[in-house]
Amino acid sequence: MLTPEYRRDLEIRRYPTYIYILVPLAALVLQAWxxxxxxxxxxxxxxxxxxxxxxxxxxxxxxxxxxGAVLGMAQDGLSGRAVGIHGIxxxxxxxxxxxxxxxxxxxxxxxxxxxxxxxxxxxxxxVVFITRVLLGLEFQWNWLDELLRAAGxxxxxxxxxxxxxRTQARD
Amino acid sequence: xxxxxxxxxxLVVLVAALLLQVIGLAVQVRKAVPxxxxxxxxxxxxxxxxxxxxxxxxxxxxTPFERGIHGTGQGLxxxxxxxIDLRHTRDENKELQKxxxxxxxxxxxxxxxxxxxxxxxxxxxxxxxxIYATTPAQVIGTSGNSQSHVLWLDKGADSGFKPDxxxxxxxxxxxxxxxxxEHTAQVLxxxxxxxxxxxxxxTTRIRGILRGNAAGQPQVINILADARIQPGEPVxxxxxxxxxxxxxxVGAVDRVERDxxxxxFINVIVKPAAKLDNLDExxxxxxxxxxxxxxxxxxxxxxxELKGAExxxxxxxxxAAAEMAERLPGLVDPNAPVPATPKDxxxxxxxxxxxxxxxxxxxxxxxxxxxxPAKHPDRFSPAGMSGNGADVGPSADTGQDTGRDVTTVAAxxxxxxxKPTSAPVATAKPAGHTAGAGVKTPAPKPLKPKxxxx
Numbered sequence: 001m002l003t004p005e006y007r008r009d010l011e012i013r014r015y016p017t018y019i020y021i022l023v024p025l026a027a028l029v030l031q032a033w034x035x036x037x038x039x040x041x042x043x044x045x046x047x048x049x050x051x052x053x054x055x056x057x058x059x060x061x062x063x064x065x066x067x068g069a070v071l072g073m074a075q076d077g078l079s080g081r082a083v084g085i086h087g088i089x090x091x092x093x094x095x096x097x098x099x100x101x102x103x104x105x106x107x108x109x110x111x112x113x114x115x116x117x118x119x120x121x122x123x124x125x126x127v128v129f130i131t132r133v134l135l136g137l138e139f140q141w142n143w144l145d146e147l148l149r150a151a152g153x154x155x156x157x158x159x160x161x162x163x164x165x166r167t168q169a170r171d
Numbered sequence: 172x173x174x175x176x177x178x179x180x181x182l183v184v185l186v187a188a189l190l191l192q193v194i195g196l197a198v199q200v201r202k203a204v205p206x207x208x209x210x211x212x213x214x215x216x217x218x219x220x221x222x223x224x225x226x227x228x229x230x231x232x233x234t235p236f237e238r239g240i241h242g243t244g245q246g247l248x249x250x251x252x253x254x255i256d257l258r259h260t261r262d263e264n265k266e267l268q269k270x271x272x273x274x275x276x277x278x279x280x281x282x283x284x285x286x287x288x289x290x291x292x293x294x295x296x297x298x299x300x301x302i303y304a305t306t307p308a309q310v311i312g313t314s315g316n317s318q319s320h321v322l323w324l325d326k327g328a329d330s331g332f333k334p335d336x337x338x339x340x341x342x343x344x345x346x347x348x349x350x351x352x353e354h355t356a357q358v359l360x361x362x363x364x365x366x367x368x369x370x371x372x373x374t375t376r377i378r379g380i381l382r383g384n385a386a387g388q389p390q391v392i393n394i395l396a397d398a399r400i401q402p403g404e405p406v407x408x409x410x411x412x413x414x415x416x417x418x419x420x421v422g423a424v425d426r427v428e429r430d431x432x433x434x435x436f437i438n439v440i441v442k443p444a445a446k447l448d449n450l451d452e453x454x455x456x457x458x459x460x461x462x463x464x465x466x467x468x469x470x471x472x473x474x475x476e477l478k479g480a481e482x483x484x485x486x487x488x489x490x491a492a493a494e495m496a497e498r499l500p501g502l503v504d505p506n507a508p509v510p511a512t513p514k515d516x517x518x519x520x521x522x523x524x525x526x527x528x529x530x531x532x533x534x535x536x537x538x539x540x541x542x543x544p545a546k547h548p549d550r551f552s553p554a555g556m557s558g559n560g561a562d563v564g565p566s567a568d569t570g571q572d573t574g575r576d577v578t579t580v581a582a583x584x585x586x587x588x589x590k591p592t593s594a595p596v597a598t599a600k601p602a603g604h605t606a607g608a609g610v611k612t613p614a615p616k617p618l619k620p621k622x623x624x625x
Contacts, residue, residue: 028229029236031315032323039448042317061181069188077229078312079319080349080359082199083222084192086316091192095185127318134193135200140364140385145317 013057014169023164024050024071032078043145043152045120047071051090052119052157053164055097056106068094082135089126093119109158116157120150195222227352230323234355237312238325245309279474282467304458305339306330308356310450320363320383322346322450324356330455332356335414337456343420343444344368344408345453356455360447361421362389369409370421372439375399378409381421381441389422391439392430400427406441416459420444 027046035042051071055064072090076083097119106112124146131139176183199222306326314321326332328351338345338358346360347368359366362383370381370391377400379391391406404424410417422443430436 025232025236028233028315029240029312032233032312033237033240033315035313035315035317036310036449042315046315062184065181065185065188069192073192073225074229074232075314075316077226078233078321078323079314079316080321080357080363080365081316081319082196083225084196084199087192088189088196091185091188095181099181130196135196137200138364139318141318142385145386149317 012059013165015054015167016169019167020054023054023167024067028071028074028078031075043149044156045123045149045153046156046160047075047086048090048093048120048123049116049153049157049160051094052097052116053161055094056101056112056115057168059098059101061095061098064094064098065091066094068092081131085127085130085135086123088130089123092126093123096122109161112161113154113158117150117154120153121146124149223350226350226357230352230355230357234311234323234325237323241309241311241325275470276473278467279470279477282471283474283478286471304456305454306332306457307452307454308332309452311355317387318364318385320346320360320366320387320447321349322358322360322453324358324453324455325354326455327352327354327356329353331457332455333457337415337419338453339419339456340445340450340453342446343422344415345445345447345450347414348455358453361443362387362447367412368415368421369412370406370441371409372400372424373405373407375404378411379439381406384438384440388425389441389443390428391441392436394437394439396429396435396437400424400437400439402426406439416456 024047027050031044031046034044048071051064051068054067055061058064068090069087072085072087073083075086075090079086097115100106100115104111106115124141128139128141131137198219308324308326308330310322311325312323322338322345324332324338332348332351334348334351336348338347344361346358346363346366348356349359350357360383361368361381364383364385366382368381369378371378372391375397377394377397379394381389381391384390394400402424406421406423408415408417408419408421422441422445425440425442428438428440430438
């Protein structure tokens with residue numbers, strides 16, 4: 001008989017260690033490099049997508065939290081803004097994604113797309129909240145851009161997640 | 172206690188991660204506020220060492236790969252364009268060589284103008300230079316965040332870059348260097364919301380601060396509504412921000428939007444001159460002092476020599492004209508200036524007298540300068556030159572008609588023991604007015620032709 005704990009252990013996906021290093025690094029590099037090619041139409045947030053992916057599949061809130069914090073702070077380090085804005089947003093998204101991954105099956109592409117869309121909106125809202133409310137800085141934002149970025153993340157996730165599925169460790 | 176942490180370890184880790192980052196944010200904001208008090212646009216960005224360290228790690232983690240990608244791309248592109256796609260290169264080379272020769276001469280002339288401009292600027296105590304030392308750098312990455320418009324360059328402190336150096340392209344300004352690391356530098360682009368640059372609208376001369384908006388467009392903020400601002404008006408750097416030299420192109424006015432919060436103010440949206448979204452190579456202004464390269468110096472020398480030859484030719488031409496004029500004395504220069512009209516004591520022009528016989532105007536003799544009055548007049552002193560300051564009419568100076576009478580009156584006064592008075596002098600008529608009554612004046616000589624007559 002499968003106990004809930006045993007069932008959860010079965011569904012946890014594991015990856016080789018180098019994947020945990022290379023994929024986030026590639027996400028950061030591409031996120032910094034691609035806007036040079038496609039300009040302001042770079043409606044994507046690859047570090048957030050990678051955070052969501054590993055959090056959903058590892059089903060470990062601690063793992064999701066730490067990965068989100070590290071990737072978010074690295075994003076802030078590359079931008080001109082205070083370090084921690086994206087860090088907090090990605091931390092919360094990583095934790096929530098892992099918590100959701102424990103409860104629902106996330107193999108379906110539609111569910112993945114909806115989750116990516118929702119988490120992108122959440123991250124954008126948190127960035128605006130932190131900048132304008134917590135830090136009290138003057139910050140203009142365009143809701144249409146945020147919607148487009150969320151949609152872009154959902155679409156990219158459709159291609160990226162199956163690709164990353166192939167990198168999981170086989171028993 | 173142990174069971175609490177093991178039971179809620181996920182939440183504990185989450186709260187700890189959030190708390191650490193919030194504290195970090197608070198520290199950064201607290202340190203940034205005093206820096207903003209400087210009032211300079213773009214200030215408030217000086218950070219602590221720990222934050223710099225995080226940025227350094229992030230840059231070190233990402234930029235080597237970006238440099239590799241960029242280098243590979245450049246290599247492949249170079250391989251194609253330099254070795255494979257070389258059709259019509261020889262013809263193009265010839266054309267380009269001609270263009271270079273022409274441009275070199277033009278540049279030499281422009282350099283001369285630039286030098287003159289610098290001298291004028293120095294006179295007005297402007298500190299901005301006109302020719303700057305620049306270092307080219309490749310753009311290898313961005314912030315990857317649409318709300319933060321930042322570029323990463325492939326050069327840093329090793330190339331002499333320092334914070335707050337201006338970054339430009341041939342089209343216009345790009346931004347300023349924000350953080351500098353050993354081999355990389357971060358550039359804050361002018362369309363970022365935290366950037367700032369002093370600008371001036373070229374035609375209306377309205378000044379303002381340029382910064383980015385939410386859509387990533389640079390805009391001039393805090394301008395009072397002004398109907399003169401029209402789309403297409405060029406925007407230049409004002410030079411007062413200590414970062415960008417004065418007069419560099421920023422862009423052109425795209426449109427004017429009313430400030431939502433303050434009705435009487437407008438925001439001028441600027442279309443940047445530089446392609447901010449697609450930059451490959453930029454120039455970092457490392458010095459505002461004029462530094463001419465050996466080639467530029469050689470061009471300048473050529474320009475001066477050319478100018479010297481022109482001046483010498485001009486002198487020769489004038490000399491030849493003067494010689495020609497001496498050989499042909501009857502020539503009258505039609506371009507010669509009109510001689511000055513004689514004026515009376517009140518400064519009014521004297522009307523020329525008409526000769527009753529010929530009906531032609533009689534030439535007016537030139538005004539003879541007055542002699543200074545003698546301090547201690549004696550009998551040898553000219554009439555009317557007693558030191559009482561009495562004015563002497565022009566006729567007295569001539570001594571032709573009225574001079575005798577004046578001397579006689581003065582002698583009589585001396586004999587009678589009286590001081591000579593100026594009364595007779597005052598009654599003397601000016602020579603100019605008696606010109607038609609027998610005053611002989613020498614006929615004016617014909618004007619000699621001036622130089623320049625061929």
